Amino acid sequence: MSHDYKAQKAETFESFEAFAKDAPATATITYQFYPEEVDADWDGLEKALQAKGFRTARDDEAELLDAMIGPVKVTPDTIWTYEKMATEIALTFEFTPDGWGLLED
Structure with missing residues (x-):
């Protein structure tokens, strides 16, 4: 099954627009992924994400993997650039994207 990047990008831009006026100038962005299997x-997913500059953390209770990047400039384009990169990696390991959030630095 192919991933709908167009819909994912639209959702990211829509989400950003909802809080844009309150967004910090820079932040660490956290992307969440959950396993399909x-x-x-x-371990493979963490290693691949880390090779691209992400820090990772597992939430075993929620069965999620966090991939963090930053601090970076907070714009919808920046959020999407890293989101797409992390999603492409995650999908190869059969993980699905589950949103993102900002941690102000």
């Missing part, structure tokens, strides 16, 4: 390759 019980035996997902968490």
